[in-house]
Amino acid sequence: MDDVLADPVDIGRHYDERTPIGEEFRGGQLHMWYWYDRDDDASLPEAVHRTTRKVTETLGLRPGEHVLDAGCGPGETAVYLAKEYGVRVTGVTVSGFEIGAARSKAEDAGVVDKVRFQYGDYMELPFPDGSFDAVLALESLQNAPDLGRVLKELFRVLRPGGRISFSDFSLESDAEPRRVERFMTTLKLPVLPTLSEWLAHTAAAGFAVEEYTQCGPRVFGMKAKYLETAMGRRDEIAEKFGETEIAEFSRLHRGFFAPRKDQIGYVIVAARKPRG
Ligand SMILES: C[S@@+](CC[C@H](N)C(=O)[O-])C[C@H]1O[C@@H](n2cnc3c(N)ncnc32)[C@H](O)[C@@H]1O
Numbered sequence: 001m002d003d004v005l006a007d008p009v010d011i012g013r014h015y016d017e018r019t020p021i022g023e024e025f026r027g028g029q030l031h032m033w034y035w036y037d038r039d040d041d042a043s044l045p046e047a048v049h050r051t052t053r054k055v056t057e058t059l060g061l062r063p064g065e066h067v068l069d070a071g072c073g074p075g076e077t078a079v080y081l082a083k084e085y086g087v088r089v090t091g092v093t094v095s096g097f098e099i100g101a102a103r104s105k106a107e108d109a110g111v112v113d114k115v116r117f118q119y120g121d122y123m124e125l126p127f128p129d130g131s132f133d134a135v136l137a138l139e140s141l142q143n144a145p146d147l148g149r150v151l152k153e154l155f156r157v158l159r160p161g162g163r164i165s166f167s168d169f170s171l172e173s174d175a176e177p178r179r180v181e182r183f184m185t186t187l188k189l190p191v192l193p194t195l196s197e198w199l200a201h202t203a204a205a206g207f208a209v210e211e212y213t214q215c216g217p218r219v220f221g222m223k224a225k226y227l228e229t230a231m232g233r234r235d236e237i238a239e240k241f242g243e244t245e246i247a248e249f250s251r252l253h254r255g256f257f258a259p260r261k262d263q264i265g266y267v268i269v270a271a272r273k274p275r276g
Contacts, residue, residue, distance in 0.1 A: 006145030006190050008094040008121045014188050015095035019074055021249045024237055025230050028076035028105060031139040031167070032266060034215065035222040044229045051219070052077050055138055055167045058211055058270035061085040065133035068092070070122045070154060071140020075102025075115075081136075082106075082114040090132075092120025122150050130159040137166035142189050151205035158273045164207060170195045170265035172216060179259040186255030195267050207271035216265030223257055 015030075022030055027045025034050040035042060042050065056077070061067065063086035069078045072091025075098070081089050091102055102117040120126060122137070123146065135154045144150040154164055171192045174180055184192055193201065195214050202209055238246040 006143075008123070011143050011188060012094035012096065015073075015093070016097040018249070018252065019095060019097055019101070021237065021241055021246065023074045023076075023101065024240070025233065028074055028101075030073040032219045033222060033226060034218050035225055036218060038222075038225055040225075044226065044233075047222075049080075051167065052080060052138070054213075054215075055165055055268050056081060056136060058165045058268060059134045059136060059163050061087050061134060063087065066090070066131070068125075068127070068132040068135045068154075068157060070120075070125075070135055070137045071143075072098070072102060072117060073138075073140075074098045075105040075117060077136070077138055078102065078115050078117070079105050079109045079111055082111040083109065087114070087134075089115045090127075091115070091117040092122065092125065093117070094119065094121055122153060125153055125157055127157045129156050130162075131157050133159060133162050135162070135164040137164070137168075139168055141166055142168050142187065145190055147191065147193070147201050148204060151201055151207070155205045155207060155273055160273055161275045162273050163210075163270065164202075164273070165268070165270045167266065167268045168198070169220070170198060170214065170216070170267045171263070172265040173260070173263045176260065176263070180263060182255035182258035183264065186253060186258075192264075195265060198267050198269055202269055202271050206273065208274055209269060209271045211268075211270040213268040214265050215268065217261075219266035220259070220264040221261045223261060227257070 026048045029048045033047035035047050065087045067087050067089045069089055069091040072078055072093050078089040078091045081087050099117050106112050106115045135158055171194050199209055
């Protein structure tokens with residue numbers, strides 16, 4: 001497979017280009033939706049926020065704790081955590097656009113004393129060992145050039161007893177590999193682990209896995225509902241960003257829809273750094 005970028009500078013550029021329109025569709029967030037079925041009347045931003053809630057509630061956060069949001073996107077999740085749980089959040093991303101967008105969200109929400117955002121590559125974080133009570137990686141490990149190394153780095157910055165939760169795509173069927181390859185190239189995924197590979201990587205980094213879910217049918221399985229909902233807002237968003245930009249955004253994402261809906265799963269994994 002060609003054209004899969006692993007260099008954080010190129011990944012940053014990838015998100016700089018896609019996040020502005022992507023977050024507009026999803027209410028300031030940049031991850032997948034969760035719809036129970038086709039008749040679910042949650043809006044796209046509501047369905048995306050459900051995923052935020054589902055993943056972050058597995059962290060068991062307590063007021064005053066310090067959370068690392070590794071691959072924080074445009075900041076909506078960090079702001080939500082600060083307001084909902086009273087935690088401090090440090091968000092890192094490799095996208096300059098996202099840092100700017102995240103800082104202005106924190107300002108608008110009045111949580112600048114609790115939330116900060118900075119450039120940071122999760123392969124090599126600028127934080128001492130044991131700096132955080134919890135680590136969140138909401139659909140960000142997918143771009144890791146070396147998943148084992150990133151998980152070890154996240155393990156390092158967690159305190160003993162600290163928790164990690166992440167969510168991401170998984171491979172459910174490679175019966176039609178060309179479809180999966182188009183998906184991976186589009187999203188810049190160097191690898192697409194199965195659920196058991198995700199769990200094995202997590203354990204190999206030293207974590208004790210405590211909970212996991214595979215909810216692909218309610219996530220990627222709802223891709224037709226996403227398309228329909230997004231098309232309903234296309235003209236409004238084209239008016240804001242321009243017809244050329246939205247046409248380019250759609251072109252860049254065509255490969256996302258290539259897999260059959262049962263080929264791509266969605267995993268949520270919660271684990272703990274043993275107390276030693
Ligand atoms: C699909 S977006 C998800 C963003 C956010 N977690 C959310 O749910 O809205 C993936 C995120 O991972 C970040 N990312 C990718 N590679 C990274 C790296 N090497 N270090 C830090 N962040 C990275 C991107 O900058 C982007 O913010």
